[in-house]
Amino acid sequence: MLVKTFGSAVYGIKATIITIEVSASPGFRFLLVGLPDVAVKESQPRIEAALRNNGYKMPAKKLIINMAPADIRKEGSSYDLPLAIGILAAGEYIRSDKLDSFIVMGELSLDGSLMPVKGALPIAIEAHKNGFKGFILPRCNAREAAVVNDLDVYGLDNIREVIGFLNGELSPEPTIVDTRNEFFASINDYDVDFADVRGQENVKRALEIAAAGSHNIIMIGSPGAGKTMLAKRLPTILPPLSLHEALETTKIHSVAGKITRDTSLLTIRPFRSPHHTISDVALVGGGAYPQPGEISLAHNGVLFLDELPEFKRSVLEVMRQPLEDRKITISRSKFSVEYPASFMLVASMNPCPCGYYNHPDKECVCNPGVVQKYLNKISGPLMDRIDIHIEVVPVPFEKLAEERKAETSEEIGYRVMQARKIQMQRYKEQNGIHSNSQMTSSLLRQYCELTSEGRSLLKTAMQKLGLSARAYDRILKVSRTVADLETSESIRPQHVAEAIQYRSLDRDSWAG
Numbered sequence: 001m002l003v004k005t006f007g008s009a010v011y012g013i014k015a016t017i018i019t020i021e022v023s024a025s026p027g028f029r030f031l032l033v034g035l036p037d038v039a040v041k042e043s044q045p046r047i048e049a050a051l052r053n054n055g056y057k058m059p060a061k062k063l064i065i066n067m068a069p070a071d072i073r074k075e076g077s078s079y080d081l082p083l084a085i086g087i088l089a090a091g092e093y094i095r096s097d098k099l100d101s102f103i104v105m106g107e108l109s110l111d112g113s114l115m116p117v118k119g120a121l122p123i124a125i126e127a128h129k130n131g132f133k134g135f136i137l138p139r140c141n142a143r144e145a146a147v148v149n150d151l152d153v154y155g156l157d158n159i160r161e162v163i164g165f166l167n168g169e170l171s172p173e174p175t176i177v178d179t180r181n182e183f184f185a186s187i188n189d190y191d192v193d194f195a196d197v198r199g200q201e202n203v204k205r206a207l208e209i210a211a212a213g214s215h216n217i218i219m220i221g222s223p224g225a226g227k228t229m230l231a232k233r234l235p236t237i238l239p240p241l242s243l244h245e246a247l248e249t250t251k252i253h254s255v256a257g258k259i260t261r262d263t264s265l266l267t268i269r270p271f272r273s274p275h276h277t278i279s280d281v282a283l284v285g286g287g288a289y290p291q292p293g294e295i296s297l298a299h300n301g302v303l304f305l306d307e308l309p310e311f312k313r314s315v316l317e318v319m320r321q322p323l324e325d326r327k328i329t330i331s332r333s334k335f336s337v338e339y340p341a342s343f344m345l346v347a348s349m350n351p352c353p354c355g356y357y358n359h360p361d362k363e364c365v366c367n368p369g370v371v372q373k374y375l376n377k378i379s380g381p382l383m384d385r386i387d388i389h390i391e392v393v394p395v396p397f398e399k400l401a402e403e404r405k406a407e408t409s410e411e412i413g414y415r416v417m418q419a420r421k422i423q424m425q426r427y428k429e430q431n432g433i434h435s436n437s438q439m440t441s442s443l444l445r446q447y448c449e450l451t452s453e454g455r456s457l458l459k460t461a462m463q464k465l466g467l468s469a470r471a472y473d474r475i476l477k478v479s480r481t482v483a484d485l486e487t488s489e490s491i492r493p494q495h496v497a498e499a500i501q502y503r504s505l506d507r508d509s510w511a512g
Contacts, residue, residue, distance in 0.1 A: 001025075003089040003096050006103050007082040008126060009072055010119035012290075012337040013251045015126035017103070019068045020079070022086035027062030032083075034067030036074045037289075043077065047084045049110040054160050059091030075289050078117035081106035081136075084159060085166070094166050101133035104162075112159040114138035121247075121254040124148040134174070136162060142175040143264040144254060147247070149179065177264045183243055186267045190236045195408040196229075199399035203230055206390040206502060208412050211237045212419035213481030214435035215474075216323070216345040216385060218308065221392030222362070223355045227348035230392070231304045234346060235269040236409035238302075239420050245300045248340065252299055256292050270301030272343075276310040280318045290330040290337040295322050298343040308347040309377035316382055319345075323385045326438075345386065349378075360393065384470040387437060387478055388502040419484040436481045441473070448476040454496040461500045475499045 007018045030044055048058055065083065067074050082104040089096040105123060107115035116138050124145035127135050134152035135145055142155025152174040156162050164170035194204060203219065207230060210217040219227045241249065250266045253259055259266075274283065274294045285293030295303060305311060322328045326342040351357040352371040357364040364371070383389075420435065426447065427433045433440075439447065450458065462472060476491075478499035483491045 001090050001092070003086050003099065005082045005086040005089070005099050006132070007079055007105050008103055008119075008123040009074055010122055010255055011335070012339055013122055013248075013255055013292075015119065015122040016069075016072060017126060017130055018072070018074065018079075020082050020086050021066045021068060022083075022090040023064045023066075024059055024061040024090035025064075028060065029062040029064075030058075031063070032065045032067075034065075034070045034074060035072065036067060036079075037076070039077045040067075040074050040079050043080045043083055043108075046077070046080055046108050046110065047087065050080075050108040050112040050159055051084065051088070053110060054112040054158070056088065056093060056163075058087065059093075061091065063087060063090065073289075076118070077107040077115075078105050080108035081114065081159065081162065084108060085162065088163065094163050095168070098166050102136050103127040103132050103134075104136045106136075106138045106162075108159060114156060114158055114162075116140045116257075118257040119255045120145040120259075121147060122251050124151055124153065125251075127151060136165070140261040141259075143177055143262065144250070144259050146175040146177040147179050147250070147264050179265060180243070183246060183265055183267055188236070188240045189268060190409070192233050193236060193409045194233050194412055195406050197226065197233065197406055198402065199395035200226055200230065200392065203390055203392050204407070204412070206388050207234055208237065208416060209478060209481050209485065209502075210234070210344065210346075210388050211413075211416045212436075212485050213387075213423070213477065214344055214437045215387035215478060215481065216347075216437070217388040217390065218347040218349065218383075218386045219390055219392045220349050220351050222359045222394060223350060225392040225394045227392050228304075228306060231273075231302070231306075231346045231348060232271065233409065234344070235271050235302050237413040237416050238269050238344075239413075239417050241267060241269060241300060249300045252292050252296050252339065256297060258297065270298050271304065272298040272301070273304040273306060276305075276307050278311070278315060280312070280315045283315055284318050284322060284328050284330075284341075285339055286330050290332070292339045293328070295319065295328060295341040295343060296339040299340045301343060303343045303345050305345070305347045308349040309374055313377065313379070317379065320382055320385065347386065348392075351391075358391070380468070384468055384474070387474045390502060415485060418487070419481065422484045422487070436477045436484070439477055439480075444473060444476055448480050448491060450476075450479075450491055450496065451493065454479075454491060454493045457493055457496050458500065461503075465500075465503060467503060471503055475503060478502060 001024045003022045005020045008015045009018050088094045105117050120141040121144050124135050125148055128148050128151045136154045139155035139157050142153050146153040154172055155175050246265050272294050283294050285296055322341040328341045329336055329338045352366045352374050354365050356362040357371050423435050479491045479495045482495040482498050
């Protein structure tokens, strides 16, 4: 007897339908083919124990199982359930007439319980695209998969329930998620706010400009000046996720297994803050079976690198290309996987090893030349890719103690949103460009024309600060964003002047 069940393999953020063919014939043998990895091959004892502990047994027959297409490697334990269902159907323990209509995925524990799987959302999208009626999976993944409309998603707890459902003995209710209502009900639901920050008005202004133009930013200041506190509040002033961005972001987190049980759709922008001991593979993604790294988990959100010089140089250098391309391609000998990586980089660092260079009250105890050596840990090409450099000075007691309420994230976010709308209108004909930070050289010439006064101001700054050609482009982009925040069609000299001050940490003009 030949039975087919259907599962799915996830590569990158896309899924592929896997057909599991189970052939039962006289004899005693179990053979699993179709390029399974070790975890898939180990499914046999798990399936046997789960069936035995639920009152079933493996058919006393020769079982040949093929996982097609046979040239795609099958990874992980989430094939336990479709393999078990195929085996039971081949042994005529369950009816096979429903199997053509469902994708089935789930890991089996030895007592028959269904354990969570990764990539439920991309699998559900692919199931709907291929005309399947429904998706059977562990209950803890059900809300995530139910984001896809017109697909019956059945979240079940154990294999006995799956068997009962396929035999028509149980009629569980499909999980239903009103995607749009849930999305708009919890959009921008943050538990932090810029109103909590006392003082630091110049840094808030820099972060507002960074958010308005999607510019990368680095904050440099002594310990306790508020760099991390400010960085954590940056997502609160970014424009809300669109439904398309939320789906794309959720797919990445789904593949990485980061979606919690009660979550259906990510509704706030990601904020990722990896420790400085992170490896380059963990940051950009990779491994034997490539998984998304921190830069992809920060897609459509913020990647915060605290204490930037403490990161290994090799880790920071592999980030240079994704910063430009907004994607990362991980290649292996037989295949390559592409993950999106469009994120805002926010970095922070101390000005020197002791942390008190340029401090208004405390004296720096570092030896001569150490400050420049510390800054040189960050390569010039990477620093050039950071549009805005801002010094963070400790807040005096008077500012900390004052009762006057600071601007809220909502107020700042409104101005950011208005500037983004101007940019969306400006670049509506440009494919893949949505903000000023993404402007190409030709767009710079088109939209960043300076007056003679502004050009003279920029020329003087380039000569005195020793700025690179890339820094020149960054100043123009930031100037354009400053002008957009003031709803100015032209870039005025004061816009250029403000943009120039955000390059004050370039190595020829700072730390001697």
